[in-house]
Amino acid sequence: GERFYDYKHKESGAEILKAQHPEFELWSQGIHSRSGVACADCHMPYMRDGASKVSDHWVRSPLLNVNRACQTCHHIAESEILARVDSIQQKNFDLLQRGGTALMELLDAVAVAKKAGATDEQLKPALEFQRQAQWRLDYIAAENSMGFHAPQEAARILAEAADYARQGQVMALKLAK
Numbered sequence: 001g002e003r004f005y006d007y008k009h010k011e012s013g014a015e016i017l018k019a020q021h022p023e024f025e026l027w028s029q030g031i032h033s034r035s036g037v038a039c040a041d042c043h044m045p046y047m048r049d050g051a052s053k054v055s056d057h058w059v060r061s062p063l064l065n066v067n068r069a070c071q072t073c074h075h076i077a078e079s080e081i082l083a084r085v086d087s088i089q090q091k092n093f094d095l096l097q098r099g100g101t102a103l104m105e106l107l108d109a110v111a112v113a114k115k116a117g118a119t120d121e122q123l124k125p126a127l128e129f130q131r132q133a134q135w136r137l138d139y140i141a142a143e144n145s146m147g148f149h150a151p152q153e154a155a156r157i158l159a160e161a162a163d164y165a166r167q168g169q170v171m172a173l174k175l176a177k
């Protein structure tokens with residue numbers, strides 16, 4: 001049977017999957033999940049107001065209220081907490097950019113190979129690598145914590161993306177001669 005894909009890439013024709021709700025999946029691979037810290041612990045910290053409990057809306061950034069969202073557990077300065085999150089997110093961003101560059105170069109190589117007369121059948125393995133790389137990049141790009149929910153897992157996924165993109169590029173370049 002036909003396998004599932006969300007759309008065909010308009011340039012190369014590769015079958016592409018899209019990431020839908022990646023926050024839960026990524027969080028489940030991280031240290032907070034492992035330590036029993038759930039979404040609501042960071043995203044809906046209770047604001048005690050007399051007898052009633054009011055909670056922040058869960059989609060708000062916990063960084064807008066580090067005191068209630070983080071410092072209940074982390075007894076360190078707010079500036080240090082923010083710096084740690086920033087460092088994680090910056091590294092995630094840098095790896096995402098590298099992966100994106102690798103994917104663009106794979107697409108360029110596929111275009112050159114097509115011009116040189118490579119057939120769809122010959123290009124299949126390179127497009128399979130594109131699919132693998134693109135799925136991983138989309139997954140982390142769609143994940144709204146910018147890597148924070150599970151930094152090491154996010155880095156692992158982005159390393160795989162870059163590797164698949166480069167493998168696909170090498171294959172396409174062989175057909176471009």
Ligand code: HEC
Pocket residue numbers: 023024025027028032033037038039040041042043059060061062063085144145146148149
């Ligand atoms: C340990 C604390 C923590 C836990 C647990 C956690 N998050 Fe987050 N989440 C964050 C931080 C920090 C950010 C980054 C916010 C920013 O960059 O401003 C974030 C970002 C987000 C965002 C983007 C929000 C925005 O305003 O940009 C969403 C959506 C989200 N998380 C959903 C979830 C879901 C769903 C879960 C559980 C499956 C979860 N989070 C678990 C800390 C947490």
Ligand code: HEC
Pocket residue numbers: 031032035037041042062063066069070071072073074081084085151152
């Ligand atoms: C309910 C308790 C709890 C809350 C709330 C919480 N954390 Fe944590 N956090 C932990 C635990 C437990 C660990 C695992 C390390 C440890 O045991 O000290 C951890 C680890 C971390 C680490 C190290 C991550 C790593 O991969 O090594 C960072 C950074 C961090 N937390 C940031 C935050 C930020 C930012 C918030 C608020 C948005 C937050 N935490 C909210 C309990 C919490």
